[in-house]
Amino acid sequence: MSITAKNIRNVAIVGHSGEGKTTLCEAILFNGGSIERMGRVENGTTVSDFDEQEIARKISVSLSVCYTEWKGVKLNLLDVPGFYDFESESNEAMRACGAALIVTGANATVTVGTEKAIGQCLRAKKPMVLFINSMDKENADYQGAIRALTEKYKTKIAPIQIPIMEGNKMTGIVNALTGKAFRFSSEGTKEIPVPEEYIGDLEKMQYALMEAAAENDDALLEKYFEEGALTREEIIHGIRKGIYNINIIPVLAGSALQNRGVINLMNELVKYLPEAAERGNLPAKDLKNDALIGISCDEDAPFAAQVFKTAVDPFVGKLNYLRVCRGTLRTGMTVLNTKTGEEERISAIYLVNGKKQTPVPELCAGDIGAVNKLNNTGTGDTLCDKDAPVLFDDIPFPKPVLSLAVYAKVRGTEDKVFSGLNRLSEEDKGFAVFKDPDTGETLAGGQGEVHLDIIQKKLKAKFGAEAELKAPAIAYKETIRSTAIAEGKHKKQTGGHGQYGHVKMRFEPTEKDFEFAEEVVGGTVPKNFIPAVEKGITECLAHGVLAGYPVTKMKAVLFDGSFHPVDSSEAAFKAAAELAFKEGMKNASPVLLEPLSRLRIMVPEQFVGDVMGDLNTRRGRILGMDSQDDMQIITAEAPKAEILTYATALRSMTQGRGRFSESFARYEQAPDYVVQNIVK
Numbered sequence: 001m002s003i004t005a006k007n008i009r010n011v012a013i014v015g016h017s018g019e020g021k022t023t024l025c026e027a028i029l030f031n032g033g034s035i036e037r038m039g040r041v042e043n044g045t046t047v048s049d050f051d052e053q054e055i056a057r058k059i060s061v062s063l064s065v066c067y068t069e070w071k072g073v074k075l076n077l078l079d080v081p082g083f084y085d086f087e088s089e090s091n092e093a094m095r096a097c098g099a100a101l102i103v104t105g106a107n108a109t110v111t112v113g114t115e116k117a118i119g120q121c122l123r124a125k126k127p128m129v130l131f132i133n134s135m136d137k138e139n140a141d142y143q144g145a146i147r148a149l150t151e152k153y154k155t156k157i158a159p160i161q162i163p164i165m166e167g168n169k170m171t172g173i174v175n176a177l178t179g180k181a182f183r184f185s186s187e188g189t190k191e192i193p194v195p196e197e198y199i200g201d202l203e204k205m206q207y208a209l210m211e212a213a214a215e216n217d218d219a220l221l222e223k224y225f226e227e228g229a230l231t232r233e234e235i236i237h238g239i240r241k242g243i244y245n246i247n248i249i250p251v252l253a254g255s256a257l258q259n260r261g262v263i264n265l266m267n268e269l270v271k272y273l274p275e276a277a278e279r280g281n282l283p284a285k286d287l288k289n290d291a292l293i294g295i296s297c298d299e300d301a302p303f304a305a306q307v308f309k310t311a312v313d314p315f316v317g318k319l320n321y322l323r324v325c326r327g328t329l330r331t332g333m334t335v336l337n338t339k340t341g342e343e344e345r346i347s348a349i350y351l352v353n354g355k356k357q358t359p360v361p362e363l364c365a366g367d368i369g370a371v372n373k374l375n376n377t378g379t380g381d382t383l384c385d386k387d388a389p390v391l392f393d394d395i396p397f398p399k400p401v402l403s404l405a406v407y408a409k410v411r412g413t414e415d416k417v418f419s420g421l422n423r424l425s426e427e428d429k430g431f432a433v434f435k436d437p438d439t440g441e442t443l444a445g446g447q448g449e450v451h452l453d454i455i456q457k458k459l460k461a462k463f464g465a466e467a468e469l470k471a472p473a474i475a476y477k478e479t480i481r482s483t484a485i486a487e488g489k490h491k492k493q494t495g496g497h498g499q500y501g502h503v504k505m506r507f508e509p510t511e512k513d514f515e516f517a518e519e520v521v522g523g524t525v526p527k528n529f530i531p532a533v534e535k536g537i538t539e540c541l542a543h544g545v546l547a548g549y550p551v552t553k554m555k556a557v558l559f560d561g562s563f564h565p566v567d568s569s570e571a572a573f574k575a576a577a578e579l580a581f582k583e584g585m586k587n588a589s590p591v592l593l594e595p596l597s598r599l600r601i602m603v604p605e606q607f608v609g610d611v612m613g614d615l616n617t618r619r620g621r622i623l624g625m626d627s628q629d630d631m632q633i634i635t636a637e638a639p640k641a642e643i644l645t646y647a648t649a650l651r652s653m654t655q656g657r658g659r660f661s662e663s664f665a666r667y668e669q670a671p672d673y674v675v676q677n678i679v680k
Contacts, residue, residue: 003074003364003367004277004299004364004366005275005276005277005297005299005364005365005366005367006275006276006277007072007073007074007275008073008074008076008275008276008277008366008367009073009074009075009076009098009099009269009270009273009274009275009276010076010078010096010097010098010099010276010323010366010368011075011076011077011078011097011098011099011100011101011269011273012078012080012090012093012094012096012097012099012100012101012126013025013077013078013079013080013100013101013103014080014082014090014093014100014101014102014103014113014117014120014121015082015102015103015104015111015113015114015117016082016103016104016105016111016112016113016114016117017059017081017082017083017084017113018059018082019082019103019104019105019111019113019114019133019134020103020105020133020134020256020257021060021079021080021082021103022041022046022048022049022060022079023038023040023041023046023256023257024101024103024131024133024256024262025046025047025048025066025077025079026038026039026040026046026047026048026256027256027259027262028068028070028075028077028262028265028266029047029066029068029077029353030259031068031070031259031262031263031266032068032069032070032075032266033068033069034047034066034067034068034069034353035047038259041058042058044056044058046354047064047066047353047354047356048060048064048066048077048079048354049064049079050064050354050355051458052457052458052461053454053457053458053461057454059081059082059083060079060080060081060082060083060086061081061083061086061454062081062086062089062311062427062428063078063079063080063081063089063090063092063093063309064078064079064354065077065078065079065309065321065352065353065354065368065370066079066352066353066354067351067352067353067368070266070267070269070270071266071267071270073270074367075266075269075270076367076368078093078096078097078368080093082113083450084447084448084651084656085430085446085447085448085449085450085451085454086430086447086451087398087430087447088397088398088428088429088430088431088447089309089430090117090120091395091396091397091398091429092308092309092379092395092429093308094120094121094124094126095306095308095323095395096306096308096309096321096323096368097126098126098127098273098274098275098276098278098279099126099127099128099129099273099274100117100121100126100127100128100129101128101129101131101265101269102114102117102118102121102128102129102130102131102249103131103133103256104130104131104132104133104145104149105132105133105134105145106132106133106134106135106137106140106141106142106145106253107139107140107141107144107145108141108144108145108147108148109148110148110149110152112655112656112657113656115152115657116656116657118153118249121246122246125246125280126246127243127244127246127273127274128243128246128249129243129249129250129251129252129265129268129269129272129273130149130157130249130250130251130252131251131252131253131254131265132145132146132251132252132253132254133253133254133255133256134255134256134257135163135169135170135253135254135255135260135261136169136170136255136257136258136260138168139168140168140170142163142165142253146159146251149251153249155212155215155247156247156248156249157249157251158208158209158212158239158242158248158249158250158251159176159205159250159251160175160176160177160205160209160239160250160251160252160268161173161174161175161176161251161252161253161261161264162174162176162198162201162202162205163253163254163261164181164183164195164198170184170253170254170255170260170261171183171184172184172189172192173253173254173261173264174194174195174198174201174202175264176202176205176206176209177209177232177235177236177239178232179194179202179206179232180194181193181194181195181198182264184260184261188263189263189264206235209235209239210224210229210230210235211224212238212239212242212248213230213234213235213236213237213238213239213241213242214230214238215238215242215247216238216239216241216242216245216247216248217237217238217241220234220237220238236271239272240271240272243272243273243274244274244278250268250272252264252265252268275366276297276365276366276367277297277365277366279297279366280294281294281295281296282294282295282325282392283295283392283393284304284325284382284390284391284392284393285390285391286389286390287338287389287390287391288388288389293390295325295326295390295392296326297325297326297365297366298326298327298365299327299328299364299365300327301326301327301365301388302326302327302384302385302387302388303324303326303327303328303329303333303335303383303384303385304324304325304326304327304382304383304384304385304388304390304392305322305323305324305325305326305329305382305383305384306322306323306325306380306381306382306383306392306395307320307321307322307377307378307379307380307381307382307383308321308322308323308379308380308395309321309379310378310379310426310427311427312423312424312426312427312462313462314423314462314463317372317373318372318373318374318426319350319357319370319371319372320370320371320372320374320377320378320379321352321368321369321370322368322369322370322371322383323366323367323368324363324364324365324366324367324368324369325365325392326365327365327385328362328363328364328365329346329349329362329363329369329371329383330346330349330361330362331346331347331348331349331361331362332345332346332347333345333346334346334386335383335384335385335386336383336384336385336386336389337374337376337377337381337382337383338381338382338384338389338390338391339380339381339382339391340376340377340381342375342376342377343386344374344375344376344377344383346371347371347372347373348371348372348373349361349362349363349369349370349371350369350370350371350372351369351370352369352370357370378426379395379426379429380394380395380429395429397429397430398430398447399432399445399661400430400431400432400445400446400447401445401446401447401448401646401647401660401662402445402446402447402448402449402451402452402644402645402647402648403443403444403445403446403472403644404443404444404452404469404470404471404472405441405442405443405444405469405470405471405472405473406418406421406433406442406443406444406467406468406469406470407442407467407468407470408465408466408467408468409466409467409468410466413465413466416463416464416465417459417465417466417467418433418442419463420459420462420463420465421433421444421455421459421467423462423463424455424458424459424462428455430446430447430451431444431445431446431447431451431452431455432444432445432446433445436472436473436475438475438550438595439472439473439474439475441472441473443472444467444469447647448647448648448651449645449648452469456469471644472644474594474595474640474641475595475640476547476549476592476593476594476595476670476678477544477549477550477551477552477592477593477667478544478545478546478547478549478550478551478552478585478590478591478592478593479509479551479552479553479554479590479591479593480507480508480509480553480554480585480588480589480590480591481509481588481589481590481591482508482509482588482589483506483507483508483509483588484506484507484508484584484585484586484587484588485504485505485506485507485584485587486504486505486506486507486580486581486583486584486587487502487503487504487505487580487583488501488502488503488505488575488576488577488578488579488580488581488583489501489502489503489576489579490502490572490573490575490576490579493567497566497567498564498566498567499567499569499571499572499575500563500564500567500568500572501529501561501563501568501569501571501572501573501574501575501576501577502525502561502562502563502576503525503533503558503560503561503573503576503577503580504558504559504560504561504580505533505537505556505557505558505559505577505580505581505584506556506557506559506584507554507555507556507557507581507584507585507588508554508555508557508588509553509554509555509588510553510554510555511553512553512555513552513553514538514541514551514552514553514554514555514556515554515555515556516534516537516538516555516556516557516558517555517556517557517558518530518533518557518558518559519557519558519559520558520559520560520561521560524560524561524562524563525558525560525561525562525563525573526563526568528570529563529568529570529573530558531570532570532571532573532574532577533558533573533574533576533577534556534558534577535574535577536573536574536575536576536577536578536581537556537577537578537580537581539574539578540577540578540581540582541554544585544590545582545585545586545590546590546591546592546675546679547592547675547678547679549592551585552593552667554585556581556584558577561573561576591669591670591675592669592670592674592675592678593667593668593669593670594639594640594641594667594668594669594670594674595639595640595664595665595666595667596637596638596639596640596664596665596666596667596668597637597638597639597640597643597662597663597664597665598623598635598636598637598662598663598664598665599615599620599634599635599636599637599638599643599646599660599661599662600633600634600635600660600661600662601633601634601635601636601650601658601659601660602628602631602632602633602658602659602660603631603632603634603650603654603657603658604630604631604632604654604657604658605630605632607653607654607655607657607658608625608632608634610653610654611634611650611653611654611658612634614649614653615634615636615638618638618639618642618643618646619638619639619642619671620636620637620638620642621636621637621638622634622635622636623635623636623637637665639668639670639674641674643662646660646662647660
């Protein structure tokens with residue numbers, strides 16, 4: 001088929017983990033003729049879950065791209081993981097899609113994943129369609145699901161279907177917009193008269209849809225007030241406008257596993273979701289004129305695209321997934337990466353169905369595809385015509401909330417481990433590898449324990465390297481609380497020249513990290529040996545006397561000493577300074593300092609008590625509370641050692657609804673019992 005932006009729909013399939021997103025994607029691909037038979041998640045045979053870890057765990061762990069054709073329209077599907085640890089994949093999908101298909105279970109609650117998906121779409125201004133899945137299950141409760149959704153999202157929720165139920169099983173649907181009923185059979189859907197018992201519900205639903213349509217168009221509202229009714233075409237127009245403006249979320253139902261209600265869903269996706277050409281102008285920076293402009297989906301304009309995902313494979317190389325925002329991308333073109341300033345040559349363009357890549361000569365505005373062998377291009381980068389340079393906004397990614405120290409499991413494979421992890425961080429923007437400047441450890445930071453475990457296994461599968469993850473070291477420090485005088489005398493006689501160095505020093509607290517001063521009178525310590533004394537003290541700062549942690553906020557003053565005209569040397573005075581340091585620090589009330597983190601925790605109101613109680617058990621201090629929309633923001637401080645796995649605890653306490661950010665606050669004296677445990 002000839003593809004244009006008018007007949008493309010870019011749809012992200014989002015929702016809670018385990019609600020059947022991948023299975024629904026599989027059913028859509030099967031109905032569209034892209035695959036000959038539906039695979040199953042439990043068998044590891046689906047198109048979009050092809051990674052080893054996805055097959056082993058039976059969950060999606062990374063965003064995958066698929067497409068099919070339906071009624072002359074190309075449906076680009078982005079199957080998004082629903083598990084909490086893979087939020088970055090969802091952010092990538094939001095940048096590439098024009099609308100979202102939210103999959104939720106047929107139960108009387110709004111799951112966390114559904115709540116998060118709707119919230120993200122509202123923030124990103126993405127039109128939505130809700131699909132209530134698993135209507136084939138014994139306890140399926142369609143009406144309960146509608147009630148729960150309506151209670152939370154009020155007038156936005158617009159059911160456009162009534163499931164026909166027989167013996168707790170969905171056997172057909174009544175479409176309120178068309179007024180038609182259909183029965184499912186092994187041959188497909190068959191139109192039937194609307195069953196008697198559903199006529200009352202149908203009339204109520206049609207009345208509600210008429211009101212919703214009128215509220216989304218001033219001309220329709222006027223007509224509705226005057227005549228009290230709208231035609232079916234007018235209702236459809238008003239509903240479509242409401243979806244486009246994100247005032248209406250239509251709700252459909254079915255069973256992805258049984259492929260029931262999916263064809264009807266596909267019809268509605270094609271009919272009601274915005275075309276790629278209708279997507280609002282994308283903001284971008286015009287680099288020639290240093291101005292903010294809107295990029296429209298115009299096929300005849302200069303080329304511009306954004307890379308929304310990168311896949312790394314040691315054998316195949318790097319694959320960059322992109323959405324063409326303007327113009328047409330053709331093989332053989334040389335394009336400019338405005339993020340790096342480098343030019344890249346497009347050697348091949350692919351349409352992607354999971355791991356299957358089909359080469360194509362070009363990709364038009366609005367379409368999604370992939371390119372390979374780009375050396376200097378990564379996720380979020382802009383590729384464009386070098387004569388019309390533009391730069392799209394970066395894709396926002398969550399910062400790591402759980403960091404573990406990473407070591408090579410086998411000695412001598414360090415380079416292999418760390419280069420592999422760095423390659424994986426190109427692919428997964430929710431993961432990062434960085435060095436802790438205080439402890440010197442290399443840390444692997446991710447969104448949770450499952451995330452880091454998957455990274456560890458991917459490292460072994462893709463790069464043949466094994467990493468070990470451990471709890472990171474805490475960057476404790478030592479300091480002194482009082483002033484002490486100390487003497488250090490280094491004296492050795494071993495035949496020939498001896499060694500002699502003698503210093504008297506004062507150690508006192510200071511506000512600076514370290515200060516050295518000298519108050520020597522009468523040359524008791526010659527000037528040329530004073531730098532050796534300072535060097536001796538400076539080298540001692542790396543290991544304090546309590547538990548061997550670095551020393552800070554100390555002033556060392558050299559005020560007296562003695563020397564030998566033959567035996568004194570720089571090495572002797574350095575050794576004398578070390579002796580003075582140990583004695584002086586022991587006598588100057590040494591204490592252990594622990595790093596405190598500042599936390600900004602966002603939780604729904606009902607979890608505030610649990611979160612605050614938990615912070616108290618972690619020696620935390622509440623600094624303040626604020627509210628933002630329907631969330632409470634708690635600002636607190638807690639010792640770094642107590643919050644190493646806080647991400648997991650917060651999710652558990654808040655059913656996955658809580659989130660937090662952490663930053664370094666300051667150092668504070670650790671309580672005695674903490675010091676005793678550390679010294680032990």
